[in-house]
Amino acid sequence: MPSQKESKFDPAILQDPSPEAVEMQPVLAELLPQVLDKDYTTRLNDLPAYQAVRTQDMAYQSRLVLALVAALARASNESARRYDYRVRWVLDEVLSALLRTRLSLTEDDYLRLFAQAGLTFGRPGKVRPLYPFPLTLAINQVAKLARQQELGPAMRTFLEGLRDYTAGTNADDLKIHRKMHEILGEGEGDQGVPVVVFAEGDPFGVALGQFVADLDPANSATRPWLQLLQLWPKATAGQPTAKLRQELAAATAAVGAEVVREQGRIWLDLLLAMPVEQESHTSHNYTYTTYTYLLDANTVVAKGLVWTLEPLADAAVLAQLTALVAKCFRKIPGKGPLAVGLGNAALLALSQNGLPGVAALARVRGKIRQSNTQTLIAKYIEQESVKLGVSPAEIEDMAVPDFGLENGQLTEQLGDYTATLELVAGKAELRWQKGDKALKSAPAALKATHADELKELKAAQTNAQQTYSAQRDRLDRSFVEGRRIAWPWFEQYYLHHGLMTLLARPLIWRLYQPDGTFQDAIFRVDAWQDAQGRPVPAPTAETELQLWHPVLAPAEEVLAWRQLLDGWQLRQPLKQAYREVYLLTPPEERTNTYSNRMAAHVLKQHQFNSLAKLRGWRYSLLGAYDKGYESDMASLALPAHNLTAEFWVSEVDADGEWNDTGIYNYVSTDQVRFVRNDEPVPLTQVPPLVLSEAMRDVDLFVGVASVGNDPQWRDNGGLVQFRTYWETYSFGELGEVAKNRKLALERLVPRLKIGRVSEIKGNFLVVRGTRHIYKIHLGSGNILMEPNDQYLCIVPDRSAKTTGSADVFLPFEGDAVLSIILSKALLLMEDDKITDETILRQL
Template sequence: MATTKQEEFNPAILDDTSAEAVEMKPILLELLPQLLAKRYGTKLNELPAYQKIRRQNTAYQSRLVLALTTAINRVSREENYRVRWDLGEVLTALMRTTLSLTEAEYLRLFASYGLDFTDADNVSLHFYPFPVLLTLHQVAKLAKRGPLGEPMLTFLRQLRDHTAGQANDLLKIHLKTQEILGQATGDDMLPVVVFADGDPLGQALGQFVADLDRTNPKTAAWLGLLQRWQKATASQPTAKLRQELDAATTAIGSDTVRTQGQAWLQLLVATPVTEQTHTHDYGDGRTYTYSSWDFLTDANATVAKGLIWTLQPLADATMLELLTALAAKCFRKIPGKGPLAAGLGNACLLALSQNGLPGVAALARVRSKIRQTNTQELIARHIAQESVKLGVSPAEIEDMAVPNFGLEGGRLVETLGDYTATLTLTDGKADVQWQKADKPLKSAPTALKATHADELKELKAAQTQAQQTYTTQRDRLDRSFVEERRIPWPWFEQYYFQHGLMSLLARPLIWRLHYPDGTTRDALFQHDTWQDAHGQPVPIPTPDTQVQLWHPVLAPTDEVLAWRQLLEDKQLRQPLKQAFREVYLLTPPEERTRTYSNRMAAHILKQHQFNSLAKLRGWRYSLLGAYDKGYDSEIATLLLPTHDLAAEFWVSEVHADGEWNDTGIYNYVSTDQVRFVRQNEPVPLPEVPPLPFSEVMRDVDLFVGVASVGNDPQWRDNGGLAQYRNYWESYSFGDLSEVAKTRKLALQRLVPRLKIGKVSEIKGNFLVVKGHRHVYKIHLGSGNILMEPNDQYLCIVPDRTSKKPGATDVFLPFEGDAVLSIILSKALLLMDDDKITDQTILRQL
């Protein structure tokens, strides 16, 4: 097998004067050309020269090992990395056999690997291409045949110390060295465990080891357990490691491990994530500045996994909360990196999934705090697997996972000494009021901070968590319309109707009651009875009644209008848009295209905003990057398992010069068709049930309505994309979407009741406001503004940190509309345009 020109090597690399090099030069001269000509996929033992080597005895192969290391060291990385690679492959293969080298020869090998501790400043911990770990395995075999000499023991201690606190292969070397020393020394059988001290966990573990009483019989078990944590490099513990962790825990005592482990777990939750700025100087006047977010060193992230695996079978309610908090923290998105610590987060999720219903309930809670699609799917698999074991559905697990925080009717009253605290949850906002006797107080009494610090902390946590849980469950209900789930009345009554928190969401909503006789009634609970849209009572639900969340697509138009009128007349605000929910019905063009809809096509969206919205609504989507992925389009997908369907929203990147961020992700995407598929085959739109069709189209309308560049008042003035200026104009002031039509109906009712009513009116797609300087037309879809008489564009960027009086105090029968609030705020500003002081606005007027 002849070598090509680029694969030739300099035979001088074999011209060493050592006995082994002289002896092995002929075989290496025969072997190297075969190595360099070896095709991809050809195995080493297929080469004739290597077959000749393998037929030799152990002593010959051992001498060849020494010659190989000499040859490798004579080849620089720059001169011929391929020769180093191939010789290293042969060296590694021989190290997997049984060798007959002496201690002195092994020390020669280690020195040739760069591990010469006589010059501590020049010790290299980067060993490629030398098989250090395999060489240590050979030394371990030597140690079993007889005691090791002091030079070897000294070297092993130095190697152990130099690799302490490292990760990956260096960690394996450290552990193997400790193992050999433990077997070779009879005076001290306790393992030496060292942790990287670059983070609070490593520092705490190092101090714990230093404080251990070496005369205590449990110290060996502790050190053995800590040592095994350094081996937690896989995605989950092997059966062998699981047994070792459990055995060490038993030897120490479960309560002791639980108490100490919980303290370390609390430390991980409390450890801050700090941003560090780094600047790399290339030396030619160019620099590169980037940021890192520091939490745990790689070595201690592995150790933390071992900690969690150990605590998994010991978890109590407090520990489950800590694991939940740590999981959410680990999947925090870091710019340019992704999750903060995905491996550690996955260990938390695994631990939660193995702790029965309480653990799976915690999984369901943490799911809402995680945005990564693959992690969402992992949690869903955990919940599905455990739901089978527990005999309940995943949806029922999510119902049971909702804490009530001690609330009754949205209130929790706590007595702390002479003071009373009342936690109320109203319209999703949690508030705490204090009083002493009958005297209200402005804030928590200072005296309680000394006498009831823990209770105050728990109350504050309950306030925060209740508000977050309310929002999470409201969003879950809003996404659940497509499931068309029917809930047995006893379950509904326990986990919705009488639940301290869920009742605040369930009672203002309309429900379809399915009675045992096959009849249905749509009803809302008010005045202690279930009533229909006309305020008439309906039959009381029985244990055999099933309850389904009502959707306007399920009802005739006159009934929907009756529900809307009822909510307005009685000023009943729903926690999510239900009676006033937009309905999307199949259109004639969609009937003609049959398998796809172009209703939401040809829009330009800000990709990152679209991605965030899609994830919030349960869609799967991968950001499109400015690199060769082999295709030029992507599909956002929503699974509809109830109907054995999947919805697809097709988008393509908007390829323009420089229109991607620092990580290569496109800034914009253009929208295309919406499809429904079953088993990867398109389903004709007329065959898609009306409810999932309506909800999918509503989601897509939401994506367009929020993420479209047409909603950005600065997009045109800031440059935007020149080729899409016409799109911006048409969207900003064009036809109204279904959401905007609902907004128009609300404004037609609201405007006459407001201060702006005397100078404003709805005309077509605009709210027209008469100011002192101009007449302004505010588009009801985008919120963008034109000034009469020549429709000059007026750019006003809303201040989202302030609240204009009069806009938020008006009753709305559904959750607030952000664009509606912006429109009202702009109208209030422009009606008194003679009082505007903002120079950016004045220059345009």
Template sequence: MSATQTVVLKLSVPDGANAEFDALQDVVAELVTQALSKSYSTKLTELPAYQAVRAQDAAYQGRVALALATALNHCTPADYRSGYTIGELLGALLRGTLGLTEDDYLRLFRLYNLTFSAAVPSPYLWPYFPVALTLAQLSRLVKKQGRLGQPMREYLGQLLRYSATGQGDLIKIRLKTQEVLNLAGEQQAPTVAFVEGDPFGKQLNQFLAGLNPLAAAEWAGLLQLWQKATTGQPTAKLRKALDASSSAIGPDAVRQQGRAWLQLLADIPVVEQPQVHEYGNGTVYNYSTWDFLMESNAIVAKGLVWTVQPLADAALLHLLTALASKCFRKIPGKGPLAPGLGNACLLALSQNGLPGVAALARVRSKIRQTNTQELIARYIAKESQQLGVSPAEIEDMAVPDFGLEQDRRVEELGDYTATLLLADGKAEVQWQKAGKSLKSAPVALKSTHAAELKELKDAQTQTQQTYAAQRDRLDRSFADERRLPWPWFAQYYLDHGLLRLLTQRLIWRFHYPDGTHRDALYLDGAWQDANAQPVPLPGDEGHVQLWHPVLCDAAEVLAWRGLLEAHRLRQPLKQAFREVYLLTPPEERTRTYSNRMAAHLLKQHQFNSLAKLRGWRYRLLGAYDKGYDSEIASLSLPAHDLTAEYWVSEVNADGAWNDTGIYHYVSTDQVRFTRGNEPVPLPEVPPLAFSEVMRDVDLFVGVASVGNDPQWRDNGGLAQFRDYWESYSFGDLGEVAKSRKLALERLVPRLKIGRVSEIKGNFLVVKGHRHTYKIHLGSGNILMEPNDQYLCIVPDRSAKTLGASDVFLPFEGDAVLSIILSKALLLMDDDKITDQTILRQL
């Protein structure tokens, strides 16, 4: 034994404080000596000294436990090895049967420093006291004698209040303390206490305190079960107990109260708290924490979600969807806000049939974590298997229509008429009284029709969310080349209250039973081709496919674009004006890979977000030892049994990583397609799938490239990549930028900038009063003539973008196009600029 260990075991105990220690000091010393010198493979219970103690009666073992607790009480942090060993020995004894009385257990708790005095350090600074095991032993005693003495009852009440102030092990202690008090059986309702470190815990305690004794007993029994929601899914035993407790209270009452608590959880603000940590060497580290729920109350919230899972109605599903989105909100340096609670919400949604699948589809579009997106996909696939349909089909079936007919839903509320209208992708509510339009919801209805108003507001929110989710689903579905039977298409798309608006503004390919096909758009109440000629329906034996410009020649694509412009029809997603990526001669020569999108420098976090948004799988590269210096972003193409890969590598230069060790930048490499981990020759990849994958990758580069950041060079950047920034900022145009150029060639002459602007090569050239400016059509960056001096103008992304909002576009406008128009409008009147940052450059 070391000198420190000998001191610990030869403690001088105050007179009369612990006679057991004096009598058993040698026993304790031998136990600790053997435990400290044992091999790693030897168990404590195999030590001769321990087995000798176990051979004695329960009373003797109880005295040894008290002696060990005394020794442990006198350990200091410097005696950590001895303290840990003594704690293990005491814990081992407490797993057996000890002959201890209530007074003995009170002595043990006090030896653990659980005296609730500010003068005594918290026992969790010294983590070896087996408090939970001691409470388990006490519960055995209570079961046996059926009661608790007043001193112990008062002490446990103090412990319950004390344990309600912390997290971690204190959660287990609080639950065990409640269990012991409940075993005594002297109160009408079970003892349940929640941490009041957040609004949810406070609300639960207030709720229980305000109930009558009978209701309190029923609700406390249910809420006590919630504290056991520590696993990923409820066990069969807990599921049965939750259902039985809900039945005892009444499903309607649980459903109603559950809505209120879920609404509270959805409304609790997520507050950033700045923190400062000072190291001993004088270094100061500033960081932030984010307050939402205390750890123990997050567990309780999972229990709430599990309870309402089989009771969910439309309102509950809406709240579960909102809470799931909130829980997977990304927190800097941490990850998802509350993934355990979020997963509980997803599980609850997955157990609610088609409405639940629809909710999962809505929430999936808001989640960026790949593993969570895959979890949602598994839930949808499981439900589709049970119904005997494909995952895509069940998503079709699950889309709610929210009561929309002809793009609207009309509600009569008293003397007022509310119309929920879906137009141009926006859900809004319009009000009328006696045929006269009103600006907003009448104040009088807030007291007479509060429930109906809330339901209408929820319907508006869900309609907007569902429309966006389904639009994005269709936008990602081109590569699948999915063919829908006409009856299915008619039922779930064309005649659907919500999807109808999407369907009728898109071009579809009709496949006829005889093997022919025609392309058609629903226009002026009939299906027409690109020349505005009628197109016959394919019939019940025919199929329908979402049209893509790669499926036809350039002349037909131009005809469709002309038709859209002539009828001023804005498509909900870019289709007729969609960029097409065809195989190039260099790609035919490289055969199995494309370098078209290689050698770019991307902002990694922005690239990661875009990749997840488009359904790609990617792991952030970090400056830590995990053996990676490269990564692959991959996209599964199950319809073709292919996987697309975009290779990237870390940029390890000049400390280019953030506080969490994640690299700021990655450099790009090849695009490949594989099947079963084997490369597939590019000419064998279906052209539509190839085009869509390359479009995604072009989007990643076009948005995440440092060349798009007007401040990157001036803010330092990476010196070795300055040439790349220059070449990208003012170089050749990619396919997206070429599409933008075509749009600007049509737009500019119609705008007020048209009299001083023109398209020249890769630039929009604007003549101002001070200079002539060249705005690059790819990056939106600016050069000033005559010497191509760089002009840095950072767009205000919070302000409404000028230029595009009042001009018809037959497709969803991109952000860079709007930025280019805004800069042009500013620079044409450069004599009116007041911003000093810009003026100093002019």
């Protein structure tokens, strides 16, 4: 295919016998080469030949349009292969520019123009329209002509044929289809009912079409509804224009806001319920899968629905829009998010609904992995914070709903039954009882007598769970910000908040006084206490609170807090007292601006990508198509410190080690560094808390995504050149996370069933079974069998709950690898009872 500079103009393209083509041949012979040779920064109006054309009258420019269409038809002819695609696009560019001006073409001229463009209806053979051809612009010219004079039979026949031809599912076709109805005046007769047409290739379009069909033309409410529905296909931009907002508001008012809200909720429910259709295809021995949710035309219409409901949103609509965002940004293999445009429309609607909308944004934020969407949500939250004159963090505090909870509990009386919604160990549970008798589930009788209340309770349970998880993750990411919260604010939005109190009270806080002194304390039994359990003075209005971090305290204080939590049997909602600490090491002091502590690991790239997005890092998958030159790092913005953390990675370019979309399966890790204004910052100048939290994230990425954690990786082939790495990682030194896991197991094992046959030795949990002695690595969870360290592959059931440890206190929320280690130990201590053939063959 010729490049832009190689494309040559062939005058033979202008050899058409029509009078216009003959007349305009010298003009086009001068104009078209200039357009063909111009670069992308040069406008058509800057070309001397086009400037000369624009000085001519309408009749002249109209004849030039006919000549251009003739040339385009010739360039598009199947036998004219010598004309490359750029020639056709140049012809279309000039033609489109002229069709945006005033012309003096007649009906016969337009009919001849459409015939040359391949739009011939009512004749034998298939309609083959030219490509590219600016059909919409040409139709707009016909619409102008129709406003000046009555169209003749031939033109009306053509327009009717075009109307029927475009009655499909394509958004552009439907736009022309609606325009045909408008030009022909159809549906605007005696009753003046507008024509509204939707693509019926998906359930949403079918439902809208049926709604229109069921409207009674004689009903006074019909016309306002149709006028509203006519506006929805205009929702093609990223945001509604001021004009479209006004039109939507006026049409909604004409129908009735409450009526539109209730019907809109029905359609939102349909959008939420619609499945994503998955279909496999085979072409030329290649099999691929397509995923269909909404037709493109109906995606635009759905955006119009969302924009209409934006100013009408109550709590129920906000909940639907929140669920719609989560669905639209669901990742589809080989495609990406399911429906970005519709998802962004729903995000915009949430952002325009004050604190309730911000609360919904905060809830859904944790479900979205796309970095640009995360940035968009942060922008919306910041915009709302500016309106209220508070910080983005404070606006998020204010937006957290309490769902009627008091100290994490809500009790409702429904007839003879009592419902209790309670957050227990981070899980929202809904319990029922009648009198003193506990029930297993909601009584069936209430579904008839209290259906709405039951629905509200269930929604509150779901939303409370989502909000708790979102706020827990927000707090966990906030360590690095070093945010200080004024005591009156903390008291209102944390300590005495129905939901946030469950997160705030089990955590340790640093209480700063105006003179710069501080006291580390935890709120217990309505009083603040220190690491020894002694009471400390209550905060005053001038006190500021900051989340305590173990890197801020000496080792003996950290140990004291751990012992206190163990003694109280108090589980923290996130790792704090037992949080891993990463201090600067001598090798890092020598390398100065970078750390190799996390280098030379092999990670599963997709798993690494998911973890990075979950922790707020920006990362672009490395593909075989770009060699990763433009996106070879994950980065974490640290605006509170004017820093950016960078974790460098490289693709593992092994034979066939990429998926169907060209994304590499594996990446290898390199440096961690910090930059300010694109300049490396010495690690000694990075605040210890910032260094520790960034390194903790990177350790998490390695600790979860490393191929060394996959017990099947070696046996399934893996990468031969990295076998040594797999073995070293699987059974080597422990990282900080694994060291904390070891501390927990040293306390746990003696209290469990496995305690009588197990002990911690070095980096392993050693289990004495009947057949063998097993060594379970405390980092990877992989297993060696004594006496010759034979590898034993056991693939854990990650969905199963670990038995035998549910009643054992853990001072922090569960560790997945810890659960896997315990489950393997419980299995292997009774290895004579194993029935799984894949395991028995290895024993």
